Amino acid sequence: TKLILLDSLLQEICFRKKVKCEVVKMSSQRARVIQLYKGLLHLGKEYPQGYDYFRTRCHAAFLRNKDAGPEEVEEWIKKGEYIVKELEALYMLKKYRTLKRRYYPDD
Numbered sequence: 001t002k003l004i005l006l007d008s009l010l011q012e013i014c015f016r017k018k019v020k021c022e023v024v025k026m027s028s029q030r031a032r033v034i035q036l037y038k039g040l041l042h043l044g045k046e047y048p049q050g051y052d053y054f055r056t057r058c059h060a061a062f063l064r065n066k067d068a069g070p071e072e073v074e075e076w077i078k079k080g081e082y083i084v085k086e087l088e089a090l091y092m093l094k095k096y097r098t099l100k101r102r103y104y105p106d107d
Contacts, residue, residue, distance in 0.1 A: 029074070032077055040087075
């Protein structure tokens with residue numbers, strides 16, 4: 001009887017951990033989405049067409065996908081991280097070109 005009691009206790013603990021893992025996954029996913037949104041807005045401050053243009057487009061994109069499922073949200077997070085990298089590369093290129101124009105004569 002002790003073995004059966006221990007087994008049922010272990011099953012209950014495993015079930016609780018699975019439920020907790022799903023809740024933690026959803027909350028961590030939500031936190032990642034918020035972090036991505038804030039990061040994009042921060043990068044949008046230097047956007048060539050202006051912050052207002054960038055913010056409205058970014059906000060509309062996030063609202064459009066607010067009812068997506070967990071798997072689809074993961075895909076959008078990956079796409080968003082790629083966009084962040086591309087924007088950073090764009091800004092680095094812009095700075096490089098500015099410095100090149102400033103310190104080197106026209107070739």
